Amino acid sequence: MKKLYEGLNLFQRMAYPAHKALFERLAKNQSPQAVFITCSDSRIVPNLLVQAEPGDLFILRNAGNVIPPATVAPGGTIASLEYAVRALGIRDVVLCGHSNCGAMSGILHPESVESMPAVRSWVRHAEPALRAVRERFPEGDGDEVLDALVELNVVAQLRNVLTHGFVSALVEKGELELHGWVYDIASGTVKGLDADGKRFSPIGASGTGSRDERKLLASLEADEEFWERL
Ligand SMILES: [Zn+2]
Structure with missing residues (x-):
């Protein structure tokens, strides 16, 4: 201390x-500019990452930047998100995963979280991402697999965000935009989810990412075969 x-x-x-x-x-x-959802990991400092001042970011953090879907009884994460968009009127939601994520590693190595039932239960909301990763990499748990899981988890959690009526209603009206990011700790670079919702490309000074939020919504809300096409 x-x-x-x-x-x-x-x-x-x-x-x-x-x-x-x-x-x-x-x-x-x-009057924050954005909701910033990210992992509890100590290496992510949102205000530093986007050079924001106090009052700029409404930050939600938990293990694995997970958003439980609407089928689950709402807890603190959803309550915070609801307050951010309905009471504070925030119009942008950034969901930011990161490299070397311990929560994502726990999904790849279930034995490592066997003695942590709360963690095991929490990260089940990322299982669609794991299934998608296993389509691509039936075996293995190296960096390449973890990196893919981190990205696909951002997509999975954005889809979970959209299951909440108070989010989807605003998005459909064009009054709320969702952004999927992945932060690489070693290089300081950030990749953003492209408009088609299928790939991440560098944004900020390291890239020229551009996107169409409406198209992203349509992509994320695609049919049941969504994950197979990724
Ligand atoms: Zn993490």
């Missing part, structure tokens, strides 16, 4: 005074 207390001191002596006006404004209300 020593490092945390030192950091707190530094924040109060240096960072807070430097941004006093911003914090005083934020004390009264918030």
